Every structure is written in structure tokens, then in C-alpha cells.
Amino acid sequence: MKLSHKLIMVSAAALMGVSPLLGAAQSVNPVAQAASKSSSKKGTITLSNNAYVYHKNGKRDTNYAGGGKNAVIAKNITLKYVGKPITINGNEYYPIGGNDYVKAANVGYKDGKAVTPSTSKIPTTDKTTVKTQTLTTNKSTKKAVSKKTTITLNHNAYIYNSKGKTDKKLVKKGQTFTVDQLTDIGGKLFYRIKGQKNQFIKNANVGTVNGPKITPATKLTTVTLTHNAYIYNGFGGTKKKVIKKGKTIIVDRLMYIDTTLYYKVGGQKNQFIKMANTTKETGPDLKPSNHKPVPDTMTVITLNHNAYVYDGNGKSDKVLLKKGQRITVDQLKYIGSKLYYRIADKNYPGDDQWVKKANVGIIEGKQLKPDNSMPINNTPSATITVGNDTYVYNGRGEKQTTMPFTAGHTARVSEMKYIWIPDENKADLFYKLASDKDGYVKASDVSGITGDSLSPVNTEQEAKDDTVIATKSDKQDLQAELDKENDIKSSDAYKFASESLRDTYDSDADAADEVNSSSVSSVAEVKNATQNLEDAAKALDGASPTSNN
Incomplete structure (x- = not known):
């Protein structure tokens, strides 16, 4: 007698993309017909999950329908069952004939009706065939149904082993897996497929997560989304690609984009999520990498x-502020021949505290202009406006990456000169900053200039010649x-000058001695x-106090 149903047999590994398809259209319940003669009840069941086949002793049938030791019956296949469900080692099974059984947990429909968790007594079978267990309808003793965590893929995905290796067999988008672990493999999160010790799916390929939350097994910082969240780029723009609520991801940076804090997605160069849409799971707390x-x-x-x-007045009590500190200021003015910022910061209380502009690198927010004029001397002076973001260079043609100037920044300059740039193997024209003894801005980065007319004090060839090692003759001046x-x-000019002018001369003399040596x-x-050194000496303006008598 021919059987009316067909079975598609695949190995569990094949469904997960790591083993080939074992067979197609193999006969279902090959011995069901014979078994039905002694069975009191018959019907059909439809699988809701891929299902292994077991013997009555609870061990897996290693060659069901010739499919091999890892053969399973595919999801959505309809089978004949023969007799009542039985319990083997605490799990409920349906007999499908020929001493073969499938777990009731993998059955979605019985006789055309959706299956719900059983609360009735499971009948026992002949003591010579299987060990049985009875469930009662008493709510206080009813067996608890354990909850499972499932993931659904939003991309086709490879299966990986615990070392992050894959043979590139695909699992299709839309498939759902029960998982039991979320772990770090090589700095990326992977879900482990439940029941498989060495089969993992990349978290990046997971769309939705249902069931109990799994805490990541990692020392890296991870966060879980408390809302559906867009992915943003480093400028705060988004194409509205969504990461679903409940998903856990590795993050490696916290930073401001405009005025909002974002986490950078680990391993991604330009993907960010809003911190407000997350809760931290594991790892160290990240601090903002910018302000x-x-x-x-x-x-x-x-x-x-x-x-x-x-x-x-340019006098100091030698209170020292450390490099890298950020300070709020509200005024810029000349004290002597140097520019100073006035401190207006609650962390540094006081109304008369100033720092030299020469010690300032980055300036954020409003660009202040001097409230007074530079003392009159014979040094030419002009004010430049920077046309684009750039950096200050030193006299050796080296870019000072800790001293950026943003577009629109203004600065006083005292000279134009050519400087040889070793990295570019050429001379370029620069403006010398009045506030920095060894600071220069490329003329090509300047959009405007006001004040005295400046002309280059040397030529491109002279700039190149100046790069050679100085001889004793070159050091005579x-x-x-x-x-x-x-x-x-x-001299009185030095002794009665302001402390800031004396400090400048001392510093320049020390630097000159080092260069000379x-x-x-x-x-x-x-x-x-x-x-x-010449300029510092000329700036000394002290005079002995005279008696009124």
C-alpha cells in the first residue's frame, strides 16, 4: 500500500548552512501501516519546528529513512501518528510507527487543530515498552513550561564556530532559532544555537529577539536597545535604518554629535546610535571622547x-594650570605687548585672573577680539582671518596638530616669510603670529587681512637654504x-618691567642659548x-621710580 505523504529529510547542520541537503521526498512513516494494526488511535500531526526522530529509549534514531545520524524532519511536514502520546524521560513524544517518535514540543497542529500546552493526564503505555510520567490538572503541581529566547534573522547569515570560522553555508533570512548564549568572539557578538555546542550566528544578522533577555558573556561594553533606534552617521544624519528594540550590541565609543550623546557601534567606522535609546549591559562605562x-x-x-x-598688570603668583584644561573666558586684551584671556569660570573664582593667549590651543564658541590696542612699537602689525580649518606650523615647517584654527578665527600677525616644509619638499608662504614666537599660519589658509601691509622678508630659495645646519659664523649675531x-x-628696563615681560625675556634667552649650543x-x-631675543629685549619698558621730594 502506498503512503500518501512525502518527507523532506535534511540534517540539522544543513538547515544551519554548514552541511549539504541529505535527501528530498523520502517516504514518511515507512512502517506506520504495520504499526497501525495494533494501535487504538490514529491521526496526523504537523511539525512547527525541524524535528529529530527518537527510539522508545529516548535515544536518537541515527538512520531514520536513510537520512544519516543528523537527519531531521523538516518544519511544516505533516505525519501520521499511531497511538496516544507517551512520556520518555520526562518529555512528551508522539509515536509515528516502527518504534520511532518525535517530540511533542516540535508539533504545531494535531488532527488539523493548533496544539496548546497539555494540562491533561498523559496516559501510560505498556510497561514493557517505555517509562511514563503523569501530569495532573492541579494548578499547584502542573509542570512549568520553560520560556525560550528566539531570534529571527533579518539577513541571510553564515553559521560560525566558536573560533569565528565559517565554511560559508547560508541560513536564509526570516528563519527563527532558539538560542541559549550571547558571547563575544573576536570582538563581535554571536548567538549560540540551542543544542549546538559549536554553531553560532552573528548578532549583526539578527532582526528581532523574543523571550528572556540573555546577558552577553563579554568584558567589552555592550548596550541593549530600549526602543527601536535609527543608525546615524558621524554628522548626525540618518537613512532611517532601524535596529530593533531588545537587540544587544557592542559599543566602543561615546561622543557628542552636536549636543546629543551617541554610542559608536563596535567595529563600524561610521555607525552611531543615540545613548538615550539604550541601557548598558556589560563592560566599563564609557566617557564622552569629546566635549x-x-x-x-x-x-x-x-x-x-x-x-x-x-x-x-602681568604679575603672577606662579599658580599653574595644566596642559589640556578647558576654561571659560570672557575677555581678550593686551597686557604689555602680549595678549591675555580673562578667566570667567566657576572652577577658578576671581575677577582678575588671566592666561596668555600664547598658551592656548583650541578656541571654541565665540571668537573674542582684543579690547585694546597693542602698545605702539616699530613692529608691523596686521590681523588675519582664517578662511578654512587649518593648523599652526612652527619655524621648521612642522604642523602642530595640537593647535588647530577653525574657519573664521582671527589672529594678529607681524611678518610674512617663506618656510621650507620638509614633508612637502617645498617652501610655502606663512604669516608669523604675534602671540606665538614660533607660530605660523599658511598664507593660503587666510581669507582676509587688515592693518599694516606686509611683504615677505625672504625668498623661497633663502627658506630652503636656511634648512642647512648653522655654522659658527651663522651664529655670530x-x-x-x-x-x-x-x-x-x-638695567632698569628689565628690573622694573612687568613680570610677564621679564618672563618672556628669560624664556627667549634660555631658548636662544639652547639653539646656540x-x-x-x-x-x-x-x-x-x-x-x-632682540624683540624681547626691546619690549622691556621698566623705569626706576623717581622721588617726589
């Missing part, structure tokens, strides 16, 4: 050197300036040290 943008109504400076605090140091420090100083460094 919340400063509004245009205030000014915040970041020190790029350790800096003393001065009063409005510098040595002459250093020879004046003792006389200058004994070095055997590898370039001609350009010697010229720059000489000019700085």
Missing part, C-alpha cells in the same frame, strides 16, 4: 601648554645678543632665536 559644543554666546579655551595665571644678557638684566640647529632656527 559638548560650546554655544556662540560663550568662549572656551583649551591650553596646549602648562600656563601661569596672571593678574591684570645670536652670540652677540646672548652676550648682552647680563647687562640687560642689570646645539650642533644640529638650522640656520632658520638660529635666525628665529636671534629675532625673538
